[in-house]
Amino acid sequence: MNYTEDQIQRYSRHIILQDVGVEGQEKINNGKVLIVGAGGLGAPVALYLAAAGVGTIGIIDGDVVDLSNLQRQVIHFTPDVNKAKVLSAKEKINQLNPDVKVVTYYDLLTSSNALDIIKDYDFVVDGTDNFPVKFLINDACVQAGKPFSHGGILRFEGQTITVLPGTACYRCVFHAPPPPNAVPTCSQAGVLGAIAGMLGTIQAAEVLKYLTGVGDLLTNRLLTFNAKTMEFRTIKVKHNHRCAVCGDHPTITELIDYEQAVCEIKNQA
Amino acid sequence: MSKIRVNGKEQEVEVPILLIDLIKKNDVAQPEMVSVQINGEFVDRGDFNSTLVNDNDEVDFLYFMGGGSQKSLPSPSKEGVNETSNLSINK
Numbered sequence: 001m002n003y004t005e006d007q008i009q010r011y012s013r014h015i016i017l018q019d020v021g022v023e024g025q026e027k028i029n030n031g032k033v034l035i036v037g038a039g040g041l042g043a044p045v046a047l048y049l050a051a052a053g054v055g056t057i058g059i060i061d062g063d064v065v066d067l068s069n070l071q072r073q074v075i076h077f078t079p080d081v082n083k084a085k086v087l088s089a090k091e092k093i094n095q096l097n098p099d100v101k102v103v104t105y106y107d108l109l110t111s112s113n114a115l116d117i118i119k120d121y122d123f124v125v126d127g128t129d130n131f132p133v134k135f136l137i138n139d140a141c142v143q144a145g146k147p148f149s150h151g152g153i154l155r156f157e158g159q160t161i162t163v164l165p166g167t168a169c170y171r172c173v174f175h176a177p178p179p180p181n182a183v184p185t186c187s188q189a190g191v192l193g194a195i196a197g198m199l200g201t202i203q204a205a206e207v208l209k210y211l212t213g214v215g216d217l218l219t220n221r222l223l224t225f226n227a228k229t230m231e232f233r234t235i236k237v238k239h240n241h242r243c244a245v246c247g248d249h250p251t252i253t254e255l256i257d258y259e260q261a262v263c264e265i266k267n268q269a
Numbered sequence: 270m271s272k273i274r275v276n277g278k279e280q281e282v283e284v285p286i287l288l289i290d291l292i293k294k295n296d297v298a299q300p301e302m303v304s305v306q307i308n309g310e311f312v313d314r315g316d317f318n319s320t321l322v323n324d325n326d327e328v329d330f331l332y333f334m335g336g337g338s339q340k341s342l343p344s345p346s347k348e349g350v351n352e353t354s355n356l357s358i359n360k
Contacts, residue, residue: 129335152334159334173315178302178333185335222331233277235329240311 003027011053024212029099031211034058034121036109036137038085040196041128041151043075044180048204049082050093050100054211057093058121060105061085072193091092099221109133111255122263123207126147126198129185131177132258138163138170139255142246147210148219149203154184156192156227158199160218161237162206167219172247174242177258195227271324285321288312288328297330304331 002020003011004234014020014028031054035042038061049057065076065086073085080088086104093102105117109128114136118124124146126137134150143147145165163169202223209215221234245252271284277293282291288307292300303311306329312320322328 131333131335134335156336157334159332171329173311174304174333182299182334183302183335224331235276235306235331236309237331238309238311239304242311242313 001029006055010097010099014052017216020212024200024214027056027211028208029053031123031207032056032058032121032213033123033207034060034118035125035127036060036073036133037127037129038073039063039069039127039129040072040153040191040193041200042125043073043089044197044200045127045204045207046075046089046093047096048201049207050097052204052208053097053099054207055099056101056103056121058103058105058117059086059089060107060109060117061089062106062108068187072191072196074197085137109136111136111257114160114255115144118144119147122147123210124153125207126150126202127203129187130260131183132260134170135177135258136255139252142169142171143255149206151199151203153191153195153199154186154193155189157225158195158202158221158227159224160199160202160206160212161222162218164217165199166239166246168237168239169243169246171245171252172243173222173237175244180259192227198225198227218260272324273322274327282298282322284326287318288320288322289317291322291328292317292330295330302333305329306349322357 008015011025014025015022033049035045035057038046038059046059051061065080065083065085065088067081069076070078075092076085076088084106086106090102092103093100118140124137124141126134126148128134137148141163147164150161150170152162183263206218209217220237222237223232223234225232241248244250270281270320272279272281273284288305290304297303300317307322308327
């Protein structure tokens, strides 16, 4: 890649970083990352990846900006209320860094489009708040051999794990989605806004580490934190040989659209 | 009394203790929703009632956590989207 003077200046803090350098920055500029959900997690992920110069950022979200989103979804501003989140996010990314190509999907990720969408990307970031899509992302990425980052937040807590082909997957740890409404979502139980930034920036750092090949990814380790105590913990998790999607005898060979929580179905009416 | 570690913190309990009793003792809100590892090995939810926790065991309770973006169906009438999306997937 031939950098202009402006680009050298823009990326200078990466370029002077010993483990990254021009070579690492080129890898970032050539990277293609899909962000599923332009919400609390997707917002900081998109902003930091855009700032870093990730070459192509895909964003899929079928929702519009709501006033209640602005407490934590920092890529959307007050005038964006009622605008499609993918459009709002694309506008901010374009302003932040014109080097980034943004591909928007104003849609939901489903069993019928998931594999077709993720095939174009090097890495997938789960920024959704519902378990059916979290499991869908996991299964699709495992089947397609795509690395991805799982992220979850609730109230004052967050959790994240990076999954590469062969490492412990989300389903290895959590088996199957909880029944609809069994586990509260952020919209039901609340979340401290800054938690989304804490967790999302960890996910963004994992993406940049993956693209540049720097450091040790958060694989086979579930990172959890509680902002009330500011205690962080990584729990070692192993690839589960009985896992239904990546175990020795997988029973899940096709993608599944699990039932959603009742309140979410109501919202769709 | 013996020492075990639950989510990284020492706990004093009478061992052996049934996993389901340890779950209750730790006020796990929805036992049917928690994933449990003992010494790094997952325990099937169906075995919570029959699995014993012993001296020096390390037990991890892992909870479901949702996240960032609320999900709802796209509404086709939203302004500006069709003109500016450079790609949209038809279902």
